[in-house]
Amino acid sequence: MGRAPCCQKNGLKKGPWTSDEDYKLSHYIEEHGPGNWRTLPKLAGLERCGKSCRLRWTNYLRPDIKRGRFSFEEEETIIRLHSVLGNKWSAIAARLPGRTDNEIKNYWNTHIRKRLLRMGLDPVTHTPKLDHLIGSSSQLNILSNLLLALNQQQQQQQLLNPQLLSIVASLLTPLGQPIPQNQVLFGNNNISEQPQYQTSWQQQQQLKLHCQM
DNA sequence: AACCTGGTCAACCGCAGTGTA
């Protein structure tokens, strides 16, 4: 339970790695394996702490690391897994061969997070940001996004709040025309074909309340 | 050309979990 001893004591090097250090580290690990990270730097002739070496190896030098841009499929996988796992970057990385948790975390924070925000989705909950929802002119788009998110969750066999579902269903129902639940939940393509939607203030408040839960 | 701003990402920091003496 104790804290790891501070690794920067006694003049150990910090900051960006040189190609010489990279060579020493990867050469040593290829010959001996990582073994004990604490003793590795000394044995490999590096003036770094073990923690720094481990990070450099796992995030950069490991031979099975896939570099370059994330594919569309990878991006979709990250979004889907994040909606289930949250900020469990290592768990997400475990399902994306060749990608590191650090890389995924960076990609999330710099690309995906912003994209979701632009779409009016909360990057934490993957549900519509209700600040946008209330009084927004693009209410229908946001509700569609919510449906999409719910649909994804359902496909992943997650537990859904039935009350939330019924609220969303009612929000998307044309005035005085109840529509079958299946159509709402699985007929995303039909959303744009619905003639007219009205959302009452009470419905919005209800939804807000449920989404905050 | 110089400066500013925002995006990107490698690396660091600190905490928590686990193993062991």
Add this chain to the structure above:
DNA sequence: CTACACTGCGGTTGACCAGGT
């Protein structure tokens, strides 16, 4: 049971770069 060592993880930082003014 306790203390310590080691490892792993998530959040944050800061250097670097490109594009805009």
